[in-house]
Amino acid sequence: MKMNWRALAGLLFSCLVLLPLSSTRAQQGGTIKLGQSVPLTGALAELGTEYRDGALACFNWVNSKGGVHGRRIELLAMDDAYVVERSLENARRLLDKDGVLAFFGMFGSANYAAVQPLVNERGVPSLAPYTGSDELRAQPSPTTFWLRASYGDESEKIIDQLTTLGIDRIAVFYQNDAFGKAGLAGVENALKKRGLKLRGSGVYDKTKNDVAEAVKAIAAVNPQAVVMISTYKPTAAFVKQMRQTGQVPQFFALSVVGFKALQAELGHEVVGVAISQVVPYPWSSTKPVVREFLALPKEFQPAAGATYTTLEGYLAAKVMVEALQRAGPQLNREKLLAALDGMRPYDSGGFTVNYNGKDRLGSRFVEVTIVGNGGRLMR
Numbered sequence: 001m002k003m004n005w006r007a008l009a010g011l012l013f014s015c016l017v018l019l020p021l022s023s024t025r026a027q028q029g030g031t032i033k034l035g036q037s038v039p040l041t042g043a044l045a046e047l048g049t050e051y052r053d054g055a056l057a058c059f060n061w062v063n064s065k066g067g068v069h070g071r072r073i074e075l076l077a078m079d080d081a082y083v084v085e086r087s088l089e090n091a092r093r094l095l096d097k098d099g100v101l102a103f104f105g106m107f108g109s110a111n112y113a114a115v116q117p118l119v120n121e122r123g124v125p126s127l128a129p130y131t132g133s134d135e136l137r138a139q140p141s142p143t144t145f146w147l148r149a150s151y152g153d154e155s156e157k158i159i160d161q162l163t164t165l166g167i168d169r170i171a172v173f174y175q176n177d178a179f180g181k182a183g184l185a186g187v188e189n190a191l192k193k194r195g196l197k198l199r200g201s202g203v204y205d206k207t208k209n210d211v212a213e214a215v216k217a218i219a220a221v222n223p224q225a226v227v228m229i230s231t232y233k234p235t236a237a238f239v240k241q242m243r244q245t246g247q248v249p250q251f252f253a254l255s256v257v258g259f260k261a262l263q264a265e266l267g268h269e270v271v272g273v274a275i276s277q278v279v280p281y282p283w284s285s286t287k288p289v290v291r292e293f294l295a296l297p298k299e300f301q302p303a304a305g306a307t308y309t310t311l312e313g314y315l316a317a318k319v320m321v322e323a324l325q326r327a328g329p330q331l332n333r334e335k336l337l338a339a340l341d342g343m344r345p346y347d348s349g350g351f352t353v354n355y356n357g358k359d360r361l362g363s364r365f366v367e368v369t370i371v372g373n374g375g376r377l378m379r
Contacts, residue, residue, distance in 0.1 A: 031074040032067075032324060032331065034104040035094030037111070038130075042081035043206070044231055046261045047309055048107055051130055052077045053302035054313025055105055057293070061300045062321050069329040073321070076100060080111065087111035091118055102126065102336060105316055109133040109179035116141055125336050127323070128316035128362075132256065132278070133182040137361060145340050145355055147316050147362040151229070151254060154276040155186030156193075157366040158227055158252050163194055167224045167250070171200040173214055173238050174229035183229030183254055199223055202238075209234045215241040225250040232258050236265035239273065250274065252368075259369075259377055260307050274370040278363070280351055281379055282311040287350030289315065318348050319362070 036055075039048035052075070059073045067073060076098055080086035087108065094100045095118075102125035106112050109131040119126045120141055128147035129136075137150055162170060172187050174180035180203070188198055200221035202214025211234050218226060219242065226242070226249050228235050235257050242249070252274045253262065263270045283306055285291045293314050294306060302310040324331065326339035343362075345354035353362040369377045 031072045033098060033100045034073065034075050034102055034320070035091070035098060035100035036075060036077040036103065036105045036107075037080045037087045037090035037094070037115070038077055038105065038107040039082040040077070040079035042083070043209075043233060044082045044107075046304075047231075047256070047258045048079075048082070050258070050260075050302065050304045050307055050309035051105060051107065051313040053304065054310035054315075055317040056313075057296055057300050057302050057310070058314045058317035058321065061296060064300070068321060068324045069331070071331075073324070075104065080107070082108055082111070084108075084110050084114050088114045088118070091115045095122060095124065101331070101333060102320075104128065104320055105130055105313065107131075109136065109182060110177050112136060113178050116144065119143060123333065125333055125340065127320050127340065130256075130312075131179070132254070133178060134186060135178070135182055137359065141360075143337060145360050145362060147319065147353065148255070148278040148312065149364045149366050150186070150361070151183045152186040152189060153364050153366050154254050154278065155183065155227065156190045157368060158274075158276055159187065159190035159194070161368055162225050162250070162252075163196070168196055169199045169222070169224040170196075171202070171218045171221055171223035171226045171249075172198060172229060173202050173204075173211075173218060173226055173235075175206050175231065175234070176203045177206060179256075180229045183227070187227050187229075204230070204234050204238075206231070206234070209237065211238045211241060214238065215245065218242070219245045219247055222247065223249045225252060228253045228257070230257065232261040232265055235262060236269075239266060240269060243269070252276065255308065258307075258309055259371075260304065260309075263371070263375060268375070270371050270375065271373055272371060274368055275377070276366055276368050277308055278366055279308060279312045279315055280365075281367075281369075281377075282306040282308055289318070289349030289351050292349060315348060315351055319343070319346065319353055322346060322348070 063072045078090040107130040112129045126144045132151035134152040174184045202217040323339040327335040372378045
């Protein structure tokens with residue numbers, strides 16, 4: 001039988017044209033997959049779970065109303081137990097196996113430092129990494145959009161409040177990794193700006209949480225205040241052991257400590273601890289976005305209820321939903337990046353996000369709270 005080469009060539013050409021079109025249609029339909037690596041077990045399981053659940057509260061509510069341009073949002077949250085290597089493994093799997101459109105709420109300073117080169121290499125949109133590291137923000141990463149204020153912003157607010165009250169003997173208790181060192185640098189920079197120097201510091205290993213040496217080093221300088229760049233378990237241990245020395249400095253923690261978890265660890269001893277916050281007060285109805293969050297139907301509310309961490313997750317998800325809406329029905333990474341970049345500014349309901357196309361620092365909102373006698377956070 002004689003082969004009709006012209007007919008065969010035409011058939012092959014048709015296949016080559018149709019395959020990309022079919023692939024494009026497949027991307028337009030179905031779910032919008034977002035990937036997250038977050039500690040759902042281990043030392044920071046409570047924080048990671050609350051952050052994920054706050055985001056899911058928003059995504060599930062939006063899905064119940066028909067999704068975005070008729071498509072459901074699916075958050076693929078993988079547990080990394082706050083282990084850097086697992087975060088990177090999860091990120092690769094989310095991209096290569098699960099085919100996520102973007103990363104959302106990747107968790108931890110050292111963890112995101114390991115993932116960021118992959119984000120840059122693949123050009124993956126990455127919204128709201130849960131870290132305040134100024135060092136990471138200073139590195140070129142055109143597809144990373146930061147949401148929360150930086151540790152430098154938090155430190156500036158804390159030092160401003162302390163020095164306004166005449167307190168200048170300040171020490172730092174910090175975790176010996178990228179997170180702790182970023183916070184330490186933030187405090188040192190804020191002091192330097194005011195012609196002051198750090199009076200002392202104490203460091204701990206996050207794999208051991210032994211704070212005894214740090215307590216000894218800081219108690220030796222008799223500080224008026226201690227800024228704690230630490231997670232809730234070592235923070236609680238440090239506060240208890242410092243008070244056992246007979247010293248009662250004013251304790252300040254950064255927002256990532258997680259008030260609910262810290263309160264569970266310290267009990268009544270949490271009274272008097274101050275905590276900087278990077279999202280609005282989650283138990284007040286003064287801001288529309290908080291009213292919206294508190295008014296969610298019960299089936300969509302996070303299991304932990306309203307906390308600073310669940311509200312932060314909700315706010316981050318709301319920004320993502322807005323970006324997906326703006327990107328339009330023919331969704332791809334380029335359109336999502338353009339939509340995020342176009343938020344200049346975006347008011348989510350009393351919490352404003354502004355991506356100016358240069359530094360991608362969404363918010364610098366910081367306020368300081370303190371635990372009152374009833375165990376309740378007060379502003």
